[in-house]
Amino acid sequence: MEITVNVNGQSYTRDVEPRMLLVHFLRDELGLTGTHWGCDTSNCGACVAWLDDVPVKSCTALAVMADGHTVRTVEGLERADGLDPVQQGFIECHGLQCGFCTPGMMMTSRWLLDHNPDPSEADIREAISGQLCRCTGYENIVRSVRWAAEHEAAAEGETVTEDTSVEVQA
Numbered sequence: 001m002e003i004t005v006n007v008n009g010q011s012y013t014r015d016v017e018p019r020m021l022l023v024h025f026l027r028d029e030l031g032l033t034g035t036h037w038g039c040d041t042s043n044c045g046a047c048v049a050w051l052d053d054v055p056v057k058s059c060t061a062l063a064v065m066a067d068g069h070t071v072r073t074v075e076g077l078e079r080a081d082g083l084d085p086v087q088q089g090f091i092e093c094h095g096l097q098c099g100f101c102t103p104g105m106m107m108t109s110r111w112l113l114d115h116n117p118d119p120s121e122a123d124i125r126e127a128i129s130g131q132l133c134r135c136t137g138y139e140n141i142v143r144s145v146r147w148a149a150e151h152e153a154a155a156e157g158e159t160v161t162e163d164t165s166v167e168v169q170a
């Protein structure tokens with residue numbers, strides 16, 4: 001079945017099997033291996049990408065469901081003027097260890113900040129609750145997202161509430 005999907009602003013047309021999962025379409029057909037495939041049970045969330053601006057576990061969607069739609073992957077996170085603040089936050093606060101969960105964590109975090117620019121620690125933990133970090137690095141992931149929120153707000157000249165429950169490393 002021929003499908004056309006806009007991924008990270010670029011249109012791709014491919015002939016795929018109707019049973020192909022979106023995660024395999026991204027990785028195997030388009031070579032976008034930043035979206036990870038971490039389980040067979042829809043539990044880990046390493047495969048999170050955006051489908052029409054909503055984070056989805058791409059192992060739970062068929063590639064044909066993306067026909068005529070837009071997809072954003074971690075490869076599309078970087079901005080024209082540099083790294084997305086979420087990416088920078090993960091660097092600054094050591095938000096990753098092995099890095100396997102990181103692309104999915106960052107895609108969910110970007111979506112969170114787009115909808116809640118000043119999330120509390122609880123907000124962040126709830127947002128990423130469908131994703132597993134095998135390295136158990138949740139503390140630093142939360143710090144990374146808070147770093148991004150605070151630096152994004154500072155860049156935009158806004159004031160955000162300092163979340164004293166999370167120690168943000170500058």
Ligand code: FES
Pocket residue numbers: 036037038039040041042043044045046047048057058059060
């Ligand atoms: S690969 Fe584990 S939830 Fe999608």
Ligand code: FES
Pocket residue numbers: 095096097098099100101102132133134135136137
């Ligand atoms: S950093 Fe290793 S799985 Fe999250």
